[in-house]
Amino acid sequence: MESTAKKWEEMTWQEKREERFKRWLNPPDVKFVSKEAEQLYKQRVTRFIKAIKLEEPDRVPVMLPMGNSPAYWGGANFRTIMYDYKKGHEIWKKFMEYFGDMDMFGGPSFIPSGKISEAIPSIAQKLPGMGLPENAPMNQFVEGEYMKADEYDLYMTDPTDYNFRVMLPRTTPLFEPFKSLPPMRGFMMSNYWLTALTNPEIRKIFEKLMNLTDEQIKWMTASMEINNYIRARGYPSLWGGGVLLGAPFDHFADAMRGTHGIFMDMYRQPKKLLEAMDWYLKLTVENDIKNFPMTASPICVMPLHKGDDTFMSDKQFAEYYWPTLRGLLLAMINEGLVPLPFAEGRYNKRLKQINDTPKSGVVWWFDQTDMADAKKTIGDICCIVGNVPTSLILNGTTQQVKENCRELIEACAPGGGYILGGGAHVDTGGVENMKAMMDAAKEYGVYKK
Amino acid sequence: MSGDYVNLLADLKEDEVLALTKKRLDAKEDPMKILEDSRKGMEVVGSRFAGGEYFLPELVFSGELLKQINELVKPHLKGAVTQKKIGKVVIGTVAGDIHDIGLNIVDFMLDVNGFEVTNLGVDVPIEKFIKAVKDTKTTILGLSGFLTPAFDAMKETVEALEKEGLRKNLKIMIGGGQMDDDVRKYAKADAYGKDAMAAVALSKKWIGAA
Numbered sequence: 001m002e003s004t005a006k007k008w009e010e011m012t013w014q015e016k017r018e019e020r021f022k023r024w025l026n027p028p029d030v031k032f033v034s035k036e037a038e039q040l041y042k043q044r045v046t047r048f049i050k051a052i053k054l055e056e057p058d059r060v061p062v063m064l065p066m067g068n069s070p071a072y073w074g075g076a077n078f079r080t081i082m083y084d085y086k087k088g089h090e091i092w093k094k095f096m097e098y099f100g101d102m103d104m105f106g107g108p109s110f111i112p113s114g115k116i117s118e119a120i121p122s123i124a125q126k127l128p129g130m131g132l133p134e135n136a137p138m139n140q141f142v143e144g145e146y147m148k149a150d151e152y153d154l155y156m157t158d159p160t161d162y163n164f165r166v167m168l169p170r171t172t173p174l175f176e177p178f179k180s181l182p183p184m185r186g187f188m189m190s191n192y193w194l195t196a197l198t199n200p201e202i203r204k205i206f207e208k209l210m211n212l213t214d215e216q217i218k219w220m221t222a223s224m225e226i227n228n229y230i231r232a233r234g235y236p237s238l239w240g241g242g243v244l245l246g247a248p249f250d251h252f253a254d255a256m257r258g259t260h261g262i263f264m265d266m267y268r269q270p271k272k273l274l275e276a277m278d279w280y281l282k283l284t285v286e287n288d289i290k291n292f293p294m295t296a297s298p299i300c301v302m303p304l305h306k307g308d309d310t311f312m313s314d315k316q317f318a319e320y321y322w323p324t325l326r327g328l329l330l331a332m333i334n335e336g337l338v339p340l341p342f343a344e345g346r347y348n349k350r351l352k353q354i355n356d357t358p359k360s361g362v363v364w365w366f367d368q369t370d371m372a373d374a375k376k377t378i379g380d381i382c383c384i385v386g387n388v389p390t391s392l393i394l395n396g397t398t399q400q401v402k403e404n405c406r407e408l409i410e411a412c413a414p415g416g417g418y419i420l421g422g423g424a425h426v427d428t429g430g431v432e433n434m435k436a437m438m439d440a441a442k443e444y445g446v447y448k449k
Numbered sequence: 450m451s452g453d454y455v456n457l458l459a460d461l462k463e464d465e466v467l468a469l470t471k472k473r474l475d476a477k478e479d480p481m482k483i484l485e486d487s488r489k490g491m492e493v494v495g496s497r498f499a500g501g502e503y504f505l506p507e508l509v510f511s512g513e514l515l516k517q518i519n520e521l522v523k524p525h526l527k528g529a530v531t532q533k534k535i536g537k538v539v540i541g542t543v544a545g546d547i548h549d550i551g552l553n554i555v556d557f558m559l560d561v562n563g564f565e566v567t568n569l570g571v572d573v574p575i576e577k578f579i580k581a582v583k584d585t586k587t588t589i590l591g592l593s594g595f596l597t598p599a600f601d602a603m604k605e606t607v608e609a610l611e612k613e614g615l616r617k618n619l620k621i622m623i624g625g626g627q628m629d630d631d632v633r634k635y636a637k638a639d640a641y642g643k644d645a646m647a648a649v650a651l652s653k654k655w656i657g658a659a
Contacts, residue, residue, distance in 0.1 A: 126547060132572075133545050137598050140547050259550055263506040264513060267461065310644060313504045345626075390597050391631040424627060427597055 008291075013358070016336025020298035021049050024240070027296060030231045037234035044103045045236050045297075048419070052338055052383050054360045056416035060409055060445030061103045063238060063365075063385055064434045065393065065422025068108060068137065070095035072428045078137050079128040082114030085222035092226055096233065099431070101438060105235035107226035110139070113219040116212055124171045124255070137427040146170050147256040149264065152276045155256075159283070160184055167256075174208065177201035231296070240297025241337060243288060248277040248324035250305045259306065266320065274320070281324045285331040298338045301365075308345030314353065322353055333361040340365055340385070344424070351377040360417075367423045372411040379417055387423040388437060394426050398436040405440030413445055420445065454483070458490030458518075459497070461510055466490075470521050480525040487518050488532070488561075495561035499646045505550070508557055534565040536656040539581045540591035541569030542625075543602035548595035551625045551645075555591060558645040564652060575609045582615050589652050590619055592638065595626030603628075603636035611637075620655045622648060 008016065025045050032038035043058075050057035071081050074091030081088035088108045096105060117127055124146065128136040146167060147155060155162045161184040168175035181196055197203055227237060246254075252273065253262040265273045306312070307321035325341075332339045340363040343350070347369040354364070355378045365385035366374055374384050388404050396404075405420060412418040420441050426434075454473070457466040473483055494511040497503040538559050542552050549571045556568045567585050569577055582590060590610075592603050603623055610616045621638040624647070633641035642648045 132547075136545050138596065140596075142547065259505075260509055260513075263509040266506050267463065267510050311505050316504065316506060389629055389631065390627045391600065391629050391635070394597060394600060395631060395635045424597070 011336075013334045013336055013361070016334075017298060017338065018336075020294065020336045020338075021045075023294050024049070024236070024297045027231065029296075030228065032234065033232050037232065040234035041231070041236060044234070047103060048236070048299075051417060051419050052360065052363055054380070054383060054415070054417040056447040059447060060413050060441045061419050062438055062441045063104055063419050063421040064102055064437060065388075065390070065425045065430075066105070066434065067425030067427040068111065069426055069429060069431055069434070071108065071111075072137070073098075073431050077128070077135055078111060078139075078427075079114070079134055081108055081111050082117065082127070085113075085219060089222065089226045089229075093229065096230065096235070099435065102235060104238045105230055106237040106239055107223055107230060109239065112139070113215060115215050116219065119208065119212055120172060120174050122172050141254070143254070143258040143260075145258045145261040147252075147261075149257075149261065149269070152269075152272050156276060156279050158183075158185060174205060177205060237296060238299060239301060240295055241300035242295040243292070243300055244302075245284065245288065245300065245328060245332075246302050247304050247307060247321060247341075248280045248284070248328065249307060249321045251280055252276060253306045262306075266316070277320075277324045281327045284328060289328075289331045289335050289337075292335045292337060298336060299363075300332060300337050300339050302339055302341045304341050304343050307350070308343065308347060309349045310345065314349060317350060317353060326354075326357065329357055329362055333358055338363060343367060343369060348373060354378065355381060357381065363419070365421060371408055375412045375418070379412070379415075383417040383419065384412060385419040385421040387421060389423050390426050390430075393422055393430040393433045393437075394428075396433060398433055401433040401436040402440045402443075405437055406444045409440070409444045413447075416447070454486045455490045455493065458487055458511070458514060459493035461494075461507060461514065463510075463514055463517075466514060467517055467521070470518050474521065474525055480522045483518070483522055487515055491515060491561045495558055498558065499649075505554065508554060512557060533563075535563040535658055536589065536652065537565045537567070537585050537587040538589045538591060538652055539567045539569065539578070539585055539587045540593060541573035541578060541581075542571040542593040542595075543599050543606055544572055544574050545602050546594045546596055546599045547571045548593075548626065551595070552593040554645045555593065555624065555648045558649050559652060562649045562653070564649075575606050578606055579609060579613050579615065582610065582619060588618055588620060589655055590621045591648055592621060592623045592636075593625045594623070594628060597627050599625070599628070600632050600635055603632065603638065607637050620651075622651050624648060 006015065025042055032041065047057040047059070047061040051061050068078055070092050071077055071088065073095055076087060076091055088111070092107055112127070117130060121130060123142065124144065125139055125141050126132045127139045128134055132140060164184055165178050165181055169179045177199070180199065181202065187193055197206060231237060253259060257265060307317055312321065329339045342365040344367050347366060351374055359381045360383065363383045363385060364374070364378065366387050368387065371384065371386050378384065388401060388408065392401055392404055408420060420437060454466065454469055457469060470483060474480065491511060494503060494507065498508050540552060540555055542549055552568065552571070556566050559566045567581055569581055578590065592606060594603060607621060610619060622640045622642050623633055623636060623638045624642045628641060630641045640651050642651055
């Protein structure tokens, strides 16, 4: 942690957050290419910090729903960039120059390495050319009951062991032989490990993994390079927090039990599900949140899936979804982080249920929620982000987009605490309309001194 | 007895409704009567969902109960079960998109409201939609999609149906994730529905049953 008079554990959450904000404003690992770039960077970060703190910045900041649009602008696609990291970077650099002023920008997001994805295919995820058409603009996840209904206790007893010997063999064919490994808790000392590795099938897996590490390094380095390049030119990154967390309910509902499975559990074993979510929350707070390192920014985007208006009732949300999500948000706030939950779908009915967090602690990004209502209901305790519809950004005219932004700004900007954004990321186009979003923020979103 | 049965299913009392199913079968009751009651129970589930009392967990769980009831009843049935349907609807998630939660809810709601539903599943290629429209002679098609790439996939599907000369007598509705009325215009579909109830209302309107 940074050196300050007060010890980290003695600081209030606001003090911890100020430390993280300072680090965000003055990134020690970034060499700005010019004074101007540094100035722009600070101006942009300040804009966000003020909005987060429910204060009025110079103007409404904008989180452009860029997704991987630059790839398509540059004549490439998701799949080409999976294989040609360099090409991706060249395009992103050109795009940055073409676009000009943005409050936030980042490198190709969530585009995995093609070579590695090919070598370790997953049953739980489809990629362009691997289960999806070659020109598909994104990866998609395949739900399944990867964890069986009667395995909650097994998982909670030893999650690492469970993931190694049960989950990985089910979701990732390469690791099928892990089923035959002895329990992980026995891997304590001496050559126990080595004995397990004498199994030729297990040995083959590790040999394969070792052979992929060079590629992994190449991919990681490439991704770091482009993000440093972008920051050095004055653009803060949205994904700076360095941790991707979601609601504990979604942890079980998305990746482990699937939608069908989790709904069965809500009826057949509700206590077990609640116990597992509590357990998972504690584990996450202990392992992932406490003593969280200083990262490029304190913002932690958290995609939320299955708690929206249509998925469950108010009562179910209050019982199954919110308590552990709130617990996670509070733990993050307490560590000086800025949780930025992205509420997919509609949260109109949820607004009245999510208003019990510390003032200015959470930033809510809404997809199709009524923003005027959001401003009214939680605007005095949370900064809100949203929500020009993706359909408008992709297919509307620039005039329509500007008009939509103007309405959003009029409803949400007064008093501060508002970031103009898209309802969700667009993935293949909409570049001129995103320019229109920036124009609208400058035209309609300036705060009068 | 059948009133209780309908309520047990509608109230999602798993153990009780299954026990009663077995009891009725043991008492040599007409299995068709049990199926008719379970249909009524599901209708109640559907209307509670439409009325905002039930949500996805209830809908999915009731489907699970119905599946178990059907499995118990099946061995006792003589011949095929035919139910009178009020109309046909073909639905599917468009090419390149593999999301099906919303699709299955629409399937469920159309089914409990008396429609014969042909659910083509996810990532449905254009040719498969064309074939299904021809084979079923449906007058209603529902296109589902969650992601933004579905905008184009929907547009291409509608255009292909037009080219095949199938568009004239076909009403097309779209829904899901990032869809809205602007996408409807873009894809040249007839209507956008924001939820499964809208899909039912539109279908009923189009067959003249609303």
